Amino acid sequence: QDAFAAFHVDKVLVGKYLKPLQIGELAPDQPSIEPTKNEMLVKDFRALRATVEKMGLLEPNQLFFFLHLAHILLLDTAAWLILFYFGTSLVPFVASLVVLTISQVQASWLQHDLGHLSVFRKTKWNHLLHKFVMCHLIGASAKWWTLLHSQHHAKPNCFQKDPDIDMHPFLFTLGKKFSVELGIKKKKYMPYNHQHKYFFITLPPLLFPTYFHYHTFYIAYTKGYWVDLAWMLTFYIRFFFTYGSLLEIKSLLAYYFIFRMLESSWFVWVSQMNHIPMDIYYDKNLDWMSTQLQATCNVEQSLFNDWFTGHLNFQIEHHLFPTMPRHNYWKVAPLVKSLCAKHGLDYQCKPLLTAFADIVHSLKNSGELWLDAYLHK
Numbered sequence: 001q002d003a004f005a006a007f008h009v010d011k012v013l014v015g016k017y018l019k020p021l022q023i024g025e026l027a028p029d030q031p032s033i034e035p036t037k038n039e040m041l042v043k044d045f046r047a048l049r050a051t052v053e054k055m056g057l058l059e060p061n062q063l064f065f066f067l068h069l070a071h072i073l074l075l076d077t078a079a080w081l082i083l084f085y086f087g088t089s090l091v092p093f094v095a096s097l098v099v100l101t102i103s104q105v106q107a108s109w110l111q112h113d114l115g116h117l118s119v120f121r122k123t124k125w126n127h128l129l130h131k132f133v134m135c136h137l138i139g140a141s142a143k144w145w146t147l148l149h150s151q152h153h154a155k156p157n158c159f160q161k162d163p164d165i166d167m168h169p170f171l172f173t174l175g176k177k178f179s180v181e182l183g184i185k186k187k188k189y190m191p192y193n194h195q196h197k198y199f200f201i202t203l204p205p206l207l208f209p210t211y212f213h214y215h216t217f218y219i220a221y222t223k224g225y226w227v228d229l230a231w232m233l234t235f236y237i238r239f240f241f242t243y244g245s246l247l248e249i250k251s252l253l254a255y256y257f258i259f260r261m262l263e264s265s266w267f268v269w270v271s272q273m274n275h276i277p278m279d280i281y282y283d284k285n286l287d288w289m290s291t292q293l294q295a296t297c298n299v300e301q302s303l304f305n306d307w308f309t310g311h312l313n314f315q316i317e318h319h320l321f322p323t324m325p326r327h328n329y330w331k332v333a334p335l336v337k338s339l340c341a342k343h344g345l346d347y348q349c350k351p352l353l354t355a356f357a358d359i360v361h362s363l364k365n366s367g368e369l370w371l372d373a374y375l376h377k
Contacts, residue, residue: 109310
């Protein structure tokens with residue numbers, strides 16, 4: 001299956017675990033592809049994947065990732081040194097906050113690479129450095145992230161299967177069809193017709209300081225991720241010891257909360273620009289490529305966009321080949337675009353600011369559809 005091929009780097013090793021689970025073979029006269037899936041597209045995508053492997057596009061450039069980690073660590077150190085050398089007045093306080101926020105967000109993009117096993121050829125090294133970056137540098141659980149993010153990749157924008165859209169319907173109504181359904185059922189958890197307004201003061205600034213803070217510890221504790229919890233503790237010891245030596249308790253807590261708000265805002269705008277404006281509905285059991293294309297879009301390439309988004313401006317290529325090192329997305333993009341054109345699939349690519357605006361527009365449209373259906377008798 002294409003999902004299996006997409007997620008697993010060492011297929012021989014995984015195959016050993018799968019052998020005892022085999023219960024039989026398909027009869028020769030039985031179709032190997034379900035009727036909801038495009039057989040020709042499946043064949044062409046598998047041919048594309050074989051081409052990608054032959055071109056070496058799944059092989060990481062470790063110098064790229066080393067330099068990326070180095071600039072994260074330099075920024076992390078610089079944030080503290082600014083306060084140490086220039087004092088804790090307003091200007092150095094704000095400058096330090098900005099530098100630490102940049103470091104934290106760039107660390108988020110790197111942990112994303114490590115979680116997808118795209119930095120090292122050996123899985124164990126990806127897992128080890130993932131714990132260092134996610135748990136020690138960021139203060140969240142690596143296993144918690146992997147648990148949620150794998151579900152997102154398997155079924156993006158599929159309600160009750162993609163945890164990234166769990167905000168529907170309790171905080172937002174998402175997608176055209178869901179919004180109409182919710183309105184017809186006369187359900188109203190929030191004033192959805194205003195959701196494009198309250199989005200600005202809820203999800204972007206508060207996702208990290210509130211929900212993620214609670215959820216990462218809750219999952220790590222309830223599932224017994226004790227190694228992750230120990231690693232996470234080192235982040236808080238390091239942060240409160242180093243910054244606590246320079247800032248009073250009120251300033252320290254304010255500093256922590258503000259940088260989490262800034263980090264959260266950056267992350268949410270980037271992570272949602274590729275998905276919220278796209279189709280959101282129940283699982284249609286489509287083939288791998290169709291499933292990913294209907295739920296993802298790209299943002300135009302530039303050096304700034306690549307750095308600012310952690311190469312998530314190539315969201316389509318990332319979703320089709322989640323273990324591909326991000327520095328190779330631009331190489332496979334023309335091949336993906338060509339395959340989309342051949343099969344009539346919509347390959348969307350937007351300017352960065354347009355992608356941000358589309359989040360708000362889609363929320364506004366969903367809210368209006370809900371209101372029309374809600375008021376209709």
